[in-house]
Amino acid sequence: MDETSGQGRATLVRNGVEFAERDVVLLREIGETGSVARASSNLGRSRARDLSRIETLESAFGDLVERYRGGSDGGGSRLTKNAIQLVNQYERLQVVLSATARVPETVLEGTVETVTGELADVTTGIGTVRGLHDGAEPGDHVQIRIGADSITVLEPAADPDPDSTSARNRLSGTIDGIDRGKTVFTVRVDVDGTGFRALVTKDSADRLALVEGRDVVITWKATATWLAHEI
Missing domain, CATH: 1.10.10.10 (Winged helix-like DNA-binding domain superfamily/Winged helix DNA-binding domain)
Structure with a gap:
């Protein structure tokens, strides 16, 4: 990662x-x-x-x-x-x-499991992740790039059923740090040893009472996930 x-x-x-x-x-x-x-x-x-x-x-x-x-x-x-x-x-x-050049990213590595239209399911060390691909095929080794601005941080109790939301990717983790800006915080979330970055407004961070050590769920849409593969 x-x-x-x-x-x-x-x-x-x-x-x-x-x-x-x-x-x-x-x-x-x-x-x-x-x-x-x-x-x-x-x-x-x-x-x-x-x-x-x-x-x-x-x-x-x-x-x-x-x-x-x-x-x-x-x-x-x-x-x-x-x-x-x-x-x-x-x-x-x-x-x-270029569009995401100034936004922190989480970069994972994995192997394409299945391809359905423009979307691919990728097996990674922390589970299956779904994202947009450009010609990927089952068995391809890929990088999965997830912008911090596309990740939503939720309380575990508020975690929606995956079939009730368009955010098909979701993982449980623990906050291991928060970088506080004036109005936007960068929340660092550890998921089984893999670090994610999520951008959260100060108001949302206060409302969710986000603090280091708290268990959370992170979700993001497959259409906000880009696969770059070794073609």
Whole structure:
């Protein structure tokens, strides 16, 4: 488990090879110029190194750049459908990270158990968690990212039946610390050794009498849970 805050950059990983922003920039430029050589020149990079990087990426992610000959321009390079999908996936992940860049996150790791439409059930060390996925399949290893602003803290006695609420994820834990701001508190909740962060207004914290050592229940919606997997 880890918790993060601050500006984040997306990274997709397969077989130990990372696909990051630098690679997205290269593929975009190849798509626009129709040439690896022109793309490298425009970006001030080495063509040989870019070709080597493309080979490394293709060894993990599949064909990304298609070379062709002939035509009025004598040939060139174009992105494959796979490359376009990969760039789109990266950009969608980056949008999510940018939107939550200043919100503390809880990050879990687990294995996809089942997939139903846009949602996946993931087995973790603290139970099954449900969240939105982008092409995950059963057996995939994923990270589960939960923003502190999406978690609701409840008294155990007020814990609703899971079938009566849209917050399908719920866990029991104990408050192990509270960082008090002027109007918003960050409540730290321990769930079987895993730390969660939840943002709670001062009024709500006072109303719930939240103090260190108190047992609570945390809930959050599956649609507020993002799965980032090693594809």
